[in-house]
Amino acid sequence: MDGVRLQISNLHSGYATPDRGLVPTVDGVDLALNRNEFVSIIGPSGCGKSTLFNVIAGLLSPTSGEVALDGKAIVGRPGHVAYMMQRDLLLPWRTILDNVVLGPELAGKPMEAARNRAAALLRRFGLEGYENSYPSSLSGGMRQRAALLRTILCDRSVVLLDEPFGALDALTRATMHEWLLGIQREFQQTMILITHDPDEAIYLSDRVYVATPRPMRFAGIVPIELPYDRGRDVTMTPQFADHKRQVLALLRGDKGALDALH
Amino acid sequence: MTAQKSRNASLLSHLGDAALPFGIVVALLATWEAAVHLLKIQPFVLPAPTEIFKELLISGPTVILPQLHVTLIETLAGYLAAVIISAILSVLILYSSTFRRGVLPLIVASQTIPIITMAPVLVIWFGYNSLPRIIITAIVAFFPLTIAAVTGLKSLEPQFIDFFRSLNATPAQIFFKLRLPVALPSIFGGLKVAATLAVIGATISEWVGASQGIGYLIAQDTALLNTTRVFASLTVLGVAGMALFGLVGLIERLSMPWIYARPSMAWLRASQNPRAPAAAVARPRQ
Ligand SMILES: Nc1ncnc2c1ncn2[C@@H]1O[C@H](COP(=O)(O)OP(=O)(O)OP(=O)(O)O)[C@@H](O)[C@H]1O
Ligand SMILES: [Mg+2]
Numbered sequence: 001m002d003g004v005r006l007q008i009s010n011l012h013s014g015y016a017t018p019d020r021g022l023v024p025t026v027d028g029v030d031l032a033l034n035r036n037e038f039v040s041i042i043g044p045s046g047c048g049k050s051t052l053f054n055v056i057a058g059l060l061s062p063t064s065g066e067v068a069l070d071g072k073a074i075v076g077r078p079g080h081v082a083y084m085m086q087r088d089l090l091l092p093w094r095t096i097l098d099n100v101v102l103g104p105e106l107a108g109k110p111m112e113a114a115r116n117r118a119a120a121l122l123r124r125f126g127l128e129g130y131e132n133s134y135p136s137s138l139s140g141g142m143r144q145r146a147a148l149l150r151t152i153l154c155d156r157s158v159v160l161l162d163e164p165f166g167a168l169d170a171l172t173r174a175t176m177h178e179w180l181l182g183i184q185r186e187f188q189q190t191m192i193l194i195t196h197d198p199d200e201a202i203y204l205s206d207r208v209y210v211a212t213p214r215p216m217r218f219a220g221i222v223p224i225e226l227p228y229d230r231g232r233d234v235t236m237t238p239q240f241a242d243h244k245r246q247v248l249a250l251l252r253g254d255k256g257a258l259d260a261l262h
Numbered sequence: 263m264t265a266q267k268s269r270n271a272s273l274l275s276h277l278g279d280a281a282l283p284f285g286i287v288v289a290l291l292a293t294w295e296a297a298v299h300l301l302k303i304q305p306f307v308l309p310a311p312t313e314i315f316k317e318l319l320i321s322g323p324t325v326i327l328p329q330l331h332v333t334l335i336e337t338l339a340g341y342l343a344a345v346i347i348s349a350i351l352s353v354l355i356l357y358s359s360t361f362r363r364g365v366l367p368l369i370v371a372s373q374t375i376p377i378i379t380m381a382p383v384l385v386i387w388f389g390y391n392s393l394p395r396i397i398i399t400a401i402v403a404f405f406p407l408t409i410a411a412v413t414g415l416k417s418l419e420p421q422f423i424d425f426f427r428s429l430n431a432t433p434a435q436i437f438f439k440l441r442l443p444v445a446l447p448s449i450f451g452g453l454k455v456a457a458t459l460a461v462i463g464a465t466i467s468e469w470v471g472a473s474q475g476i477g478y479l480i481a482q483d484t485a486l487l488n489t490t491r492v493f494a495s496l497t498v499l500g501v502a503g504m505a506l507f508g509l510v511g512l513i514e515r516l517s518m519p520w521i522y523a524r525p526s527m528a529w530l531r532a533s534q535n536p537r538a539p540a541a542a543v544a545r546p547r548q
Binding site: 089092102136 | 421425426429430431435440446518519523
């Protein structure tokens with residue numbers, strides 16, 4: 001496939017301990033991501049999802065395996081993908097505008113243009129009027145949107161989102177889902193999302209990768225057959241319920257689940 | 263209008279904050295004055311506050327202030343030297359494990375020496391001028407400042423470093439755009455402690471081998487039993503120390519608007535940006 005953006009092949013990772021030697025956290029992960037695709041990884045807490053992201057982002061060197069972005073190996077080399085970590089990590093001493101332009105700033109890009117572009121996007125991210133506010137005066141949802149804007153302004157071909165809505169209440173979260181899907185379509189982003197929430201994964205994704213407990217492998221991949229333009233009501237359709245049954249069965253470790261449903 | 267009202271309210275509460283210590287001082291001075299008169303205490307033992315005040319008016323401008331001028335220059339020079347030394351040391355301690363293991367213990371050990379006893383030796387080495395006193399002031403002030411700076415520079419959560427690394431940040435960017443702002447509250451804490459210590463260091467260093475300065479004046483007056491002028495000098499010194507402390511505090515507030523966004527400053531920002539909704543006015547959540 002010529003559309004492949006990110007290719008992960010047979011990835012293994014682990015951490016060294018004094019008493020038990022190398023403890024594996026990622027145990028043979030394969031993943032292929034096409035241009036403008038949105039996929040989710042869902043799995044139990046502590047299974048190694050953030051570890052996988054750290055490897056993709058080049059922060060952590062894997063034990064073995066390959067990560068290729070647009071055909072070039074990026075293992076152990078940070079700066080190639082945009083990474084929104086589990087916490088928003090907004091810098092408290094910077095205003096919202098100064099926070100969201102951090103990517104271009106660290107890359108030494110012309111700041112005038114970066115700031116203008118960011119300022120023009122604030123409204124779309126629900127942050128209009130807050131450009132000169134500090135993060136401490138923002139609500140949880142606004143902080144996440146600011147962190148996401150900062151991530152998107154890094155201008156990388158793949159965006160990693162580690163549980164961006166984990167700390168939000170259910171109502172805010174549902175609103176954010178629709179909004180994020182709109183952003184992904186509008187800005188033509190290629191995204192991988194980590195989540196604990198099956199509804200979130202299914203509603204947003206083209207494909208859901210279901211992870212096993214640590215060490216992490218994929219118990220199965222659920223292709224989501226919902227329309228490209230989906231509103232909130234698709235969550236009520238039988239199709240959605242089917243997908244949810246598949247994901248939950250895989251999460252429970254029910255091996256025949258996928259075949260039984262097809 | 264509401265902004266005006268809340269600013270008045272905060273002004274009132276600030277006056278309320280000042281009223282309590284002011285009241286305590288007035289009560290203490292009144293008790294002191296009464297005790298001196300009732301118990302007929304000799305002025306060379308304990309002068310009455312009114313006497314001290316009179317002395318301030320008489321010898322303040324002509325005798326005390328010129329000496330304070332000398333001491334303040336030593337204080338500021340020593341303080342500045344301490345700031346520069348601390349900046350270099352804290353970066354070395356942060357980035358060099360050799361330095362951390364080899365030199366840091368020696369610096370800590372040096373702090374157990376009462377440095378003031380070195381004053382005569384420093385005079386022999388550096389001569390009969392203000393250099394020995396500037397050195398003592400710097401030695402007294404740099405240590406808490408260095409410790410505060412190192413603590414602040416190390417207090418960064420590792421996730422922030424990972425985040426910066428994921429953006430391919432250089433070590434210099436991580437230092438100046440991440441570590442330094444995180445360390446600022448701690449550094450300013452150190453700068454305030456160092457400011458008070460610098461005043462003390464400069465004054466006490468004038469007790470030995472000096473021919474001018476407010477510390478020298480106090481030593482002379484003590485020997486002559488001119489206790490009233492000693493208290494007058496101490497009063498001037500106290501005010502100068504508080505002013506220096508206040509100046510550092512002011513710089514602190516101006517350099518960290520994300521912590522000290524005063525209502526008046528937020529109001530200023532909001533008026534610069536007419537579209538900013540009221541909730542956008544930055545006030546740190548406690
Ligand atoms: N250097 C390390 N030392 C000790 N334990 C580690 C280390 N690195 C990872 N782990 C462990 O590996 C496991 C996987 O961690 P990881 O953060 O990837 O999980 P996760 O799937 O993201 O979990 P969550 O959903 O709770 O965020 C955890 O149990 C963690 O404690
Ligand atoms: Mg995680």
